[in-house]
Amino acid sequence: MTYHIAVDIGASSGRLVLGQLVDGSLTLAEIHRFSNGFTERDGSCFWEMDYLFDEIIKGLHLAKVKGIHECTLGIDTWGVDYVLLDAGGERISEVYAYRDRRTDGVMEEVAKQLPPHQVYAKTGIQQLTFNTLYQLYAHNREELESAEQILLVPDYLYYRLGGRKMNEVTNASTTQLLNLAARDFDAELLAFLGLRREQFAPLTEPGEELGFITPELRAEYDLPECRLICAATHDTASAVLGAPLPEGRSSAYISSGTWSLLGVELDHPINDSRAMAANYTNEWGAYGTYRFLKNIMGLWLIQEVRRLDGGRYSFAELAEQAGACEGFRSLIPCNHPRFLNPDDMIEEIRQACRESGQPVPQTAGELARCIFDSLAMSYHTYLAELEELTGQRIQVLQIVGGGANNGLLCQLTADVTGREVLAGPTESTALGNLAVQMIEAGRVSDIHEARRIIADSFAVRSYLPQPVPQLAELLVRWERLHR
Known part of the structure; x- marks a missing residue:
């Protein structure tokens, strides 16, 4: 077919x-x-x-x-x-x-x-x-x-x-x-x-x-x-299959949507006490693999802000407004349970900033900037954990899913982590779903060929890290928020 x-x-x-x-x-x-x-x-x-x-x-x-x-x-x-x-x-x-x-x-x-x-x-x-x-x-x-x-x-x-x-x-x-x-x-x-x-x-x-x-x-x-x-029915499993991870370079992925899933593809689980203490998961993947990853609250935060704001601005407009705001002015611990399903996400973010003595974001752009800065800082923290747990030095971060369209977040991620970010394809989940179908149908030999086809068929944008002069101070602030 x-x-x-x-x-x-x-x-x-x-x-x-x-x-x-x-x-x-x-x-x-x-x-x-x-x-x-x-x-x-x-x-x-x-x-x-x-x-x-x-x-x-x-x-x-x-x-x-x-x-x-x-x-x-x-x-x-x-x-x-x-x-x-x-x-x-x-x-x-x-x-x-x-x-x-x-x-x-x-x-x-x-x-x-x-x-x-x-x-x-x-x-x-x-x-x-x-x-x-x-x-x-x-x-x-x-x-x-x-x-x-x-x-x-x-x-x-x-x-x-x-x-x-x-x-x-x-x-x-x-x-x-x-x-x-x-x-x-x-x-x-x-x-x-x-x-x-x-x-x-x-x-x-x-x-x-x-x-x-x-x-x-x-x-x-x-x-x-x-x-x-039968596809890889968990959307993250399909997203990872559809991620054209660069061959010959140690890479991690971020499947960026409602959740941000940061991890690596392994052929064995890591279920020791260190991985448990860091709360990393070993979800089963297709073709004998495991998704060793961390769940991060993700774009749910901005989705809720946009919904509560009446949908006045598109996600692209929110990102543009965020780019015009002062960076790293206010930060929130994205993975705190308070942000899982609060009655009012905007007020929850503002209250978290009040409690930590930070400027309280007022405008939609300030709220969005707070979220994107905080996500990038989360990626920095969990990438360091990932490297320690796997013993791998990650050279490249591949961001797939809707977050790959957010140029500000991709650049912030590159800057804060100090790694090249490859953004795209956005449709990685559908691509991974389709890859399994085409392999079973005999159109493609295996997942390696499928990923090469995906890499050749869809644009991927590179973001190279730029210096963040205040990074050491930011890391101290970030650490304090999580105490």
């Missing part, structure tokens, strides 16, 4: 992207784009799963209208969130969003019963309040016990399209329930939650064929004949 469609859904938007390999070059065309976001009802946060499925169907119908009668199809979304199904394959409950506050305090409660160092030694997954382990612990026991199957969000969307139940490994690893040694769900952790292994579907690797979209869906909605290919 010559047509490949990536369904790429993030926390704030989703799209269907058509990929074609023409004369050795990969081209992309957006078929359909739609918004996404959790809704709040009765004090809880939920994803609109039927809406997401309907938007996929709309996009596939548009593909058929455009003359695409046959294609392969892969899906990627965010991690950790899950769907409970009954014996008839129907949802038992609404799907909680990971920013829901029901897990407040749960991580600490679980730690009293399960020593965190033992959980990390088993799973290699960092301690985050929204990990599936803690979400399931907080979930209604009656609903859990009645669940015939527990699927993660992309697994569920594949199931709705083709009828096959699975747990894809790159996303399943984010649950903090997979045992690195056994390469399966950990029996002790499942027993702690009162769950059975058979409540989870078989683990499935990226690249496995999952059958076709059901004839009923094709007939009802006039859809193409889509051969379903």
